[in-house]
Amino acid sequence: MLELQLEGLESTRVGSESGLELDSELRAWEPSLRAHHQALLERAKDPAAMLGWIGVPEDTEALRAVRRYAEGAAWARDVVVLGIGGSALPARGLYEALAPTAKTLHFLDHTDPLPVWRLLGQLAPETTLVVAVSKSGSTAETAALLLVFRRWLEDALGEDWRRHLAVVTDPEKGPLRAYAGNEGLAAFAIPPDVGGRFSALTPVGTLPLALAGADVEKLLMGARRANRRALETAAKSALVLYLLDRYRKKPVHVFMPYGRRLFGVAQWFAQLHAESLGKARNLEGSRVHAGPTPLAALGPTDQHSLLQLLREGPFDKAVVFLRMREPGEDLTLPAITGLEAFEYLFGKTLFTLQEAEAEGTRRALLEAGRPSFTLWIDRADAESLGELYQFLMWQTAFLGALYGVNAFDQPGVELAKVYAYALLGRKGYEEMGKRLKEEA
Amino acid sequence: MLELQLEGLESTRVGSESGLELDSELRAWEPSLRAHHQALLERAKDPAAMLGWIGVPEDTEALRAVRRYAEGAAWARDVVVLGIGGSALPARGLYEALAPTAKTLHFLDHTDPLPVWRLLGQLAPETTLVVAVSKSGSTAETAALLLVFRRWLEDALGEDWRRHLAVVTDPEKGPLRAYAGNEGLAAFAIPPDVGGRFSALTPVGTLPLALAGADVEKLLMGARRANRRALETAAKSALVLYLLDRYRKKPVHVFMPYGRRLFGVAQWFAQLHAESLGKARNLEGSRVHAGPTPLAALGPTDQHSLLQLLREGPFDKAVVFLRMREPGEDLTLPAITGLEAFEYLFGKTLFTLQEAEAEGTRRALLEAGRPSFTLWIDRADAESLGELYQFLMWQTAFLGALYGVNAFDQPGVELAKVYAYALLGRKGYEEMGKRLKEEA
Numbered sequence: 001m002l003e004l005q006l007e008g009l010e011s012t013r014v015g016s017e018s019g020l021e022l023d024s025e026l027r028a029w030e031p032s033l034r035a036h037h038q039a040l041l042e043r044a045k046d047p048a049a050m051l052g053w054i055g056v057p058e059d060t061e062a063l064r065a066v067r068r069y070a071e072g073a074a075w076a077r078d079v080v081v082l083g084i085g086g087s088a089l090p091a092r093g094l095y096e097a098l099a100p101t102a103k104t105l106h107f108l109d110h111t112d113p114l115p116v117w118r119l120l121g122q123l124a125p126e127t128t129l130v131v132a133v134s135k136s137g138s139t140a141e142t143a144a145l146l147l148v149f150r151r152w153l154e155d156a157l158g159e160d161w162r163r164h165l166a167v168v169t170d171p172e173k174g175p176l177r178a179y180a181g182n183e184g185l186a187a188f189a190i191p192p193d194v195g196g197r198f199s200a201l202t203p204v205g206t207l208p209l210a211l212a213g214a215d216v217e218k219l220l221m222g223a224r225r226a227n228r229r230a231l232e233t234a235a236k237s238a239l240v241l242y243l244l245d246r247y248r249k250k251p252v253h254v255f256m257p258y259g260r261r262l263f264g265v266a267q268w269f270a271q272l273h274a275e276s277l278g279k280a281r282n283l284e285g286s287r288v289h290a291g292p293t294p295l296a297a298l299g300p301t302d303q304h305s306l307l308q309l310l311r312e313g314p315f316d317k318a319v320v321f322l323r324m325r326e327p328g329e330d331l332t333l334p335a336i337t338g339l340e341a342f343e344y345l346f347g348k349t350l351f352t353l354q355e356a357e358a359e360g361t362r363r364a365l366l367e368a369g370r371p372s373f374t375l376w377i378d379r380a381d382a383e384s385l386g387e388l389y390q391f392l393m394w395q396t397a398f399l400g401a402l403y404g405v406n407a408f409d410q411p412g413v414e415l416a417k418v419y420a421y422a423l424l425g426r427k428g429y430e431e432m433g434k435r436l437k438e439e440a
Numbered sequence: 441m442l443e444l445q446l447e448g449l450e451s452t453r454v455g456s457e458s459g460l461e462l463d464s465e466l467r468a469w470e471p472s473l474r475a476h477h478q479a480l481l482e483r484a485k486d487p488a489a490m491l492g493w494i495g496v497p498e499d500t501e502a503l504r505a506v507r508r509y510a511e512g513a514a515w516a517r518d519v520v521v522l523g524i525g526g527s528a529l530p531a532r533g534l535y536e537a538l539a540p541t542a543k544t545l546h547f548l549d550h551t552d553p554l555p556v557w558r559l560l561g562q563l564a565p566e567t568t569l570v571v572a573v574s575k576s577g578s579t580a581e582t583a584a585l586l587l588v589f590r591r592w593l594e595d596a597l598g599e600d601w602r603r604h605l606a607v608v609t610d611p612e613k614g615p616l617r618a619y620a621g622n623e624g625l626a627a628f629a630i631p632p633d634v635g636g637r638f639s640a641l642t643p644v645g646t647l648p649l650a651l652a653g654a655d656v657e658k659l660l661m662g663a664r665r666a667n668r669r670a671l672e673t674a675a676k677s678a679l680v681l682y683l684l685d686r687y688r689k690k691p692v693h694v695f696m697p698y699g700r701r702l703f704g705v706a707q708w709f710a711q712l713h714a715e716s717l718g719k720a721r722n723l724e725g726s727r728v729h730a731g732p733t734p735l736a737a738l739g740p741t742d743q744h745s746l747l748q749l750l751r752e753g754p755f756d757k758a759v760v761f762l763r764m765r766e767p768g769e770d771l772t773l774p775a776i777t778g779l780e781a782f783e784y785l786f787g788k789t790l791f792t793l794q795e796a797e798a799e800g801t802r803r804a805l806l807e808a809g810r811p812s813f814t815l816w817i818d819r820a821d822a823e824s825l826g827e828l829y830q831f832l833m834w835q836t837a838f839l840g841a842l843y844g845v846n847a848f849d850q851p852g853v854e855l856a857k858v859y860a861y862a863l864l865g866r867k868g869y870e871e872m873g874k875r876l877k878e879e880a
Contacts, residue, residue: 084740084741084744085741085743085744085745086744089745099554099555099558109741109744110699110700110738110740110741111740111790111791111793111794111797112699112700112701112767112790112794113767113768113769113770113771113789113790113791114539114699114700114701114767114768114769114820115539115700115701116771116790117769117771118539138781139744140782140785140793140797141740141793141797143779143781143782143785144773144782144785144788144790144793145790146779146782147773147774147775147776147779147782147785147786148771148773148774148790150774150776150779151774151776175779175781175782178781179778179779182778183778196744251754251756252692252733259550259552259554260550260552260554260555261552261554261555267745270745270746271744271745271746274745274746274748274749274753275745275748275749277749277753278748278749278750278752278753279748279752279753280752280753289752289753289754289755290753290754291749291752291753291754293692293733293735293749293753293754293756293757294749295733295735298550300524300550300551300581301524301525301549301550303525303853303856303857304524304525304526304549304579304636304711304853305525305529305707305710305711305714305715306710306711306714307852307853307856308714308715308718308719308850308851308852308853309714309715309717309718309731309733309852310718310852311852311853311855311856312718312719312720312729312731312851312852313714313717313718313719313720313729313730313731313733314691314729314730314731314733315729316691316733317733327552327553327554328553328554329553329554329557330553331553331556331557331588333584333587333588334587334588334590334591335587336587336590336591338619338622338623339583339586339587339590339615339619341578341583341615341618342580342583342584342586342587342615343867344861344864344865344866344867345580345583345584345587345864346587348584348864349553350551350552350553350556350584350585350588351551351553352864353551353580353581353584353860353864354551354552355863356859356860356861356863356864357551357580357581357856357860359859359860359863359876359880360855360856360857360858360859360860360861360862360863361856361859361860363855363856363859363876364855364856364859365856367855368852368855380554410748411748411752412747412748412749412750412751412752412808413743413744413747413748413751415751415800415803415804415807415808416743416747416751416797416800416801416803416804416805417743417800418800419796419799419800419801419803419804420793420796420797420799420800420801421784421796421800422800423795423796423799423800424784424785424788424792424793424796425784426784427783427784436799436803440799
């Protein structure tokens with residue numbers, strides 16, 4: 001069960017600024033958090049509120065379709081997921097954390113020809129399943145890769161290419177949905193009231209994970225627990241982050257899991273917070289230019305990279321550690337003659353070392369007046385990860401409410417797309433494209 | 441040849457704050473930059489100044505030894521690099537960018553037992569070479585992995601394990617150097633006056649890269665060019681970053697290459713800046729708590745993650761784009777019947793799309809008053825990467841001089857280590873360990 005370790009925040013005073021007296025803050029803010037919770041639950045019925053992610057863990061029908069399809073795809077050894085942003089980050093985070101082995105997943109969430117070339121050279125089309133993921137069905141990067149893989153499949157397999165391509169997209173709208181209908185492809189729905197970065201537990205995440213052999217039932221079970229405990233855990237952690245930013249001038253939020261397998265979660269966390277909270281206007285329409293800066297880090301690796309800055313640099317950062325109570329498989333460090341300089345490690349395990357590093361870093365930061373708190377999960381299994389994922393979505397929703405911004409849109413990414421279309425000469429953008437090229 | 445594209449900085453005014461009038465700033469700061477350059481070159485002769493990285497690209501003798509060893513290791517198919525922080529990031533950045541294929545490199549820069557287990561299960565000891573990299577020779581994480589791999593090699597190969605292990609460490613001091621001497625292992629030196637994060641072009645980087653088949657001569661050739669052009673390129677870019685932080689309140693520096701293969705460079709950049717500039721005290725010993733926050737990003741991937749925050753969030757960020765003039769291999773996007781919604785992509789290439797996204801994002805940020813500049817490299821080959829790497833080290837050195845901090849130490853990471861030692865019961869730390877455990 002996910003737990004918060006919050007002690008020590010009161011001791012991180014800097015100059016005239018006091019530490020965070022969490023008990024009294026929690027008492028003061030509790031009515032407001034309750035009201036936000038109630039409002040989120042009530043507005044969830046309104047599709048325009050984009051709160052569909054709250055109900056996703058209850059959707060056992062979508063899950064059954066995913067599992068049925070995965071069972072029928074025993075012929076596949078490699079799954080190539082074409083998707084970017086919310087169509088890749090949450091699923092990759094789960095894949096790295098759970099590390100299921102039934103099939104190998106490859107996430108292509110970029111446009112660099114070299115790694116795409118390399119991957120194409122390694123794959124056997126006969127045993128490769130391609131899954132194209134895009135909420136709108138019109139994402140340029142995903143479309144470009146789809147064109148390449150669609151041709152590659154047909155060149156190798158002829159008419160049989162259709163069995164090797166599935167799509168995850170809007171249930172009715174967009175070019176991907178239309179194409180799947182026309183060609184009779186397997187197609188899975190992202191509910192219209194679930195945004196990309198909140199779609200982790202829809203088929204965006206469950207389809208790749210079920211194909212790889214993860215226990216997707218347990219994933220949703222954990223997420224339902226996070227729904228029940230949202231006020232107790234997610235609201236509290238959101239409040240801490242909000243207070244540290246607004247009232248203790250810590251606008252940089254470092255998310256630092258211990259364990260390489262959890263780094264993908266940190267990368268998704270960065271997207272969740274950046275796109276949800278980085279907003280020009282608040283809910284009343286006034287200019288605010290708000291939003292903490294999320295920084296994905298990894299322990300103990302980044303003790304050898306970012307820690308110097310975290311401990312001695314500006315007092316503008318708060319750290320959220322993510323730790324596991326147990327590692328599953330572990331490795332014992334043997335005694336080796338001639339390496340007695342490392343006797344303190346002999347007989348210990350790799351996980352013991354990792355935990356000592358985590359604890360040492362937590363204390364060293366607190367002593368330097370740098371606030372942090374810890375999210376504890378039992379282990380990196382499907383149930384714990386499902387709870388963690390839904391917790392992070394709730395945390396983001398509470399943060400949106402506290403900052404007073406719409407956490408469920410992303411208006412600031414449009415202009416870059418429009419310019420890219422213009423430079424590519426897409427119909428309707430020719431004039432702008434001409435102007436941009438003249439300026440360059 | 442590396443080039444800076446700096447136009448547009450003058451137009452990013454926000455409220456009463458003016459844009460950066462770069463020409464006049466450059467004129468004003470030129471004498472100071474020249475003086476810093478001169479001082480760095482002069483102090484490079486003093487080993488205590490830790491400026492040995494300036495002379496590394498001239499060290500053809502170290503390179504010959506590396507190449508001779510690599511030629512003799514034709515029997516190896518996989519190379520496992522055990523190292524963390526500066527012993528992994530620069531080499532991995534080069535490996536991802538150049539993507540040589542003579543051998544497969546695996547960088548283990550973490551302590552998560554699961555991925556280590558998995559890797560051990562995939563490797564054949566007979567064709568695996570293990571390279572342990574640690575400047576001090578006493579890094580705990582690297583030592584732990586060395587114990588595991590050392591035992592694994594001997595269990596499989598008996599006395600022949602020695603041929604499968606090489607070390608890169610201080611030329612005289614530390615447990616790794618002693619062990620290599622006692623056991624007769626291949627050993628390569630990191631010059632004492634080169635710090636970990638500045639050791640990219642010593643055997644820390646050249647040994648793994650030579651083994652993988654990259655052209656390490658060209659790497660150093662490019663780096664020598666960066667030495668010649670340091671004042672012209674690195675000093676100028678350092679000044680822009682410094683002015684944006686200090687005089688335009690942009691303490692967050694986003695480093696955003698376009699091209700997945702360049703993301704490892706961004707991760708090393710984050711270490712270079714965080715450890716070099718995140719300092720509690722300046723050179724006079726006064727408390728400053730300085731240091732910009734480096735944020736490694738990736739284009740176009742992070743247009744779907746961070747861009748919302750970069751464009752609409754607080755005006756506290758500057759973006760450094762890194763772009764290639766040509767991609768090497770490219771992929772043409774075929775026309776597919778039924779996917780005419782993507783007709784604007786038909787016949788284009790993946791790289792054309794990537795470049796349109798880069799240019800679109802650059803313009804969209806400038807229009808929103810967000811400053812950025814671009815580093816251009818010709819292509820991701822050894823010569824360009826060598827120049828880029830040495831450029832980034834010079835940039836960091838100039839930034840240290842401008843901020844007035846010692847860019848070549850990292851005092852803030854010690855306490856976390858000491859606490860970890862105490863928790864592990866290392867000799868001499870027992871008392872502290874007992875206290876820490878009682879407090880917990």
